[in-house]
Amino acid sequence: MSEWRDAINRKALARLTKALPPLFPRAALTHALARRFAPPMPRLAIDSYWRAHPLRADRLARALAARSGAPDGWTWRLGDGKADGLGANFRTPPAPYRESRFARGPGFCCVCGQPVYRLGWHVDLWNRGANRNAVWHSACVVAWDFWRGPADHAGLLKRLQRRRCAATGGRLWKTAEVDHRVPLFRVWREHRDTAWPSLLAFWGAPNLQVINRDVHAGKCAEEARFRSTGVDLMVGD
Numbered sequence: 491m492s493e494w495r496d497a498i499n500r501k502a503l504a505r506l507t508k509a510l511p512p513l514f515p516r517a518a519l520t521h522a523l524a525r526r527f528a529p530p531m532p533r534l535a536i537d538s539y540w541r542a543h544p545l546r547a548d549r550l551a552r553a554l555a556a557r558s559g560a561p562d563g564w565t566w567r568l569g570d571g572k573a574d575g576l577g578a579n580f581r582t583p584p585a586p587y588r589e590s591r592f593a594r595g596p597g598f599c600c601v602c603g604q605p606v607y608r609l610g611w612h613v614d615l616w617n618r619g620a621n622r623n624a625v626w627h628s629a630c631v632v633a634w635d636f637w638r639g640p641a642d643h644a645g646l647l648k649r650l651q652r653r654r655c656a657a658t659g660g661r662l663w664k665t666a667e668v669d670h671r672v673p674l675f676r677v678w679r680e681h682r683d684t685a686w687p688s689l690l691a692f693w694g695a696p697n698l699q700v701i702n703r704d705v706h707a708g709k710c711a712e713e714a715r716f717r718s719t720g721v722d723l724m725v726g727d
């Protein structure tokens with residue numbers, strides 16, 4: 491088994507080394523070389539690095555978005571989740587540069603609005619300018635997935651909390667669930683006018699916690715009551 495893996499790894503490393511540009515982000519290379527299966531291409535090495543570090547990707551995406559700021563005239567609105575690029579409901583992170591009205595076009599990231607460089611990197615290490623074939627940073631893809639599905643990262647978030655329930659301080663059970671401290675329906679109801687991208691922190695690590703299921707059930711009941719009143723609900727849910 492391990493001989494087979496070594497053979498595959500040798501080939502992958504040879505391909506990676508051959509394809510590697512003279513300048514390559516050091517952290518991503520270190521990560522690639524330490525993998526059980528080395529990613530065979532530079533682009534895969536970068537993607538693999540960010541996938542292994544969703545919290546870094548979350549922080550970076552929000553920092554890049556802060557450089558862009560919100561476009562003039564933008565407010566957080568909901569749509570049908572289709573052509574206009576507006577989110578269908580308040581669970582979708584607000585992303586002005588995904589909206590057709592404000593998109594900056596090829597070479598700019600639709601999540602943060604900043605230029606995308608070679609290999610989906612966020613810094614122009616190669617002095618080649620924006621990559622006109624790209625509309626996502628590699629980091630922003632991972633951040634977006636993290637914001638949309640934080641439950642997929644329960645293990646990581648549990649470790650951050652040393653396996654203690656964020657609500658009660660007791661031990662987290664296996665069935666513990668990822669929760670937004672400020673629930674997203676309240677973000678929409680009460681914090682909708684927060685400037686972008688500060689708004690994004692409600693989807694990122696600063697607003698995420700893992701709590702035991704019984705505590706979570708209580709919070710969800712509150713949301714259900716809100717939703718059943720229909721107040722403020724728009725298209726989608």
Ligand SMILES: [Zn+2]
Pocket residue numbers: 551554599600601602603604626627630
């Ligand atoms: Zn980006």
